[in-house]
Amino acid sequence: MSDPPAKSVPTPSGPPLRCLESGQLLRGQCEVLIRHGDEIYRLRHTRNDKLILTK
Template identity: 55%
Template sequence: MPSVDLPPLPPSPARLLSTARPASAVHAPAVDSRLLLNGAREIEIVHGDKVYRLRHTRNDKLILVK
């Protein structure tokens, strides 16, 4: 995958709250949606034998559909 220069993300409320969690809490890995979409408005994600579509809407929301 080619390297893409992206501006830094502002701190999200979830990231700010993550410091308040106990050390024993398991954190899921975070992936910037701009890296996944790579400039596209929609991508296909293959999971096993299923194909999902991840779409970035005009309202700046993400929708994942089967």
């Protein structure tokens, strides 16, 4: 089973932005780690259906 392709979302100024479904990032998990440069961030999906990004 493959993930659906990312969609583009128009912006008022500049090129369209890529739009990913949260499921494409989480892939059935409640949290994932994201490396950005030398930092690691944690993206969590809460029981209240919210996303929280922490350093």
